[in-house]
Amino acid sequence: MCAWKLDSDSRQISFSERPLVGIDLVATEPVEGATILQGDIRDKAMQTKIRELCPNRFDLILSDMAPNTTGVHHADTANSADLVSLVLDLCSEWLKPGGSMVAKVFEGSEYQALHKRAKSLFDFAKSVNPEASLSRSREVYLVGQGYRGHDEKKSDKADKLTTPMQKR
Numbered sequence: 001m002c003a004w005k006l007d008s009d010s011r012q013i014s015f016s017e018r019p020l021v022g023i024d025l026v027a028t029e030p031v032e033g034a035t036i037l038q039g040d041i042r043d044k045a046m047q048t049k050i051r052e053l054c055p056n057r058f059d060l061i062l063s064d065m066a067p068n069t070t071g072v073h074h075a076d077t078a079n080s081a082d083l084v085s086l087v088l089d090l091c092s093e094w095l096k097p098g099g100s101m102v103a104k105v106f107e108g109s110e111y112q113a114l115h116k117r118a119k120s121l122f123d124f125a126k127s128v129n130p131e132a133s134l135s136r137s138r139e140v141y142l143v144g145q146g147y148r149g150h151d152e153k154k155s156d157k158a159d160k161l162t163t164p165m166q167k168r
């Protein structure tokens with residue numbers, strides 16, 4: 001998604017610039033003006049497609065992704081952390097310098113490392129617990145603002161490395 005604003009009367013988010021791109025494993029309701037892909041964000045071909053849909057990079061990356069829960073707390077938090085770690089990786093390909101990122105995480109032992117990493121990538125990073133989430137789960141939103149951008153030389157090297165996520 002490239003730009004958005006929240007209408008204070010209707011509480012609706014409207015997007016003033018295009019493209020607005022979404023992805024989900026499952027079929028979702030259409031959203032006016034948005035391109036919604038059905039697929040796995042871990043799939044390199046999907047990542048390339050999203051990059052092609054917004055070659056000038058996004059202003060904002062929002063992730064509400066959550067793994068299917070197993071009931072085993074540490075497995076669920078680890079799977080959630082893997083998704084958020086991938087979102088942080090993808091900032092180097094998709095997010096404009098100065099851009100923002102919000103990602104939902106199941107809070108577990110992995111959370112501090114994700115938060116620390118977000119702090120290194122953004123000028124400002126914090127955790128937000130929306131009131132609506134508090135009673136039903138231990139989910140938290142990791143918010144990063146002011147993406148510092150990425151060093152092309154370093155990211156070229158990183159592209160050649162296989163991330164732990166991809167080894168699984």
Ligand SMILES: C[S@@+](CC[C@H](N)C(=O)[O-])C[C@H]1O[C@@H](n2cnc3c(N)ncnc32)[C@H](O)[C@@H]1O
Binds near residue numbers: 024039068
């Ligand atoms: C909590 S739901 C949020 C759905 C959406 N925000 C909504 O309000 O309808 C989490 C979503 O993450 C999606 N998801 C989980 N893993 C994914 C992956 N690897 N790639 C793309 N979507 C994924 C699931 O299919 C699920 O629909």
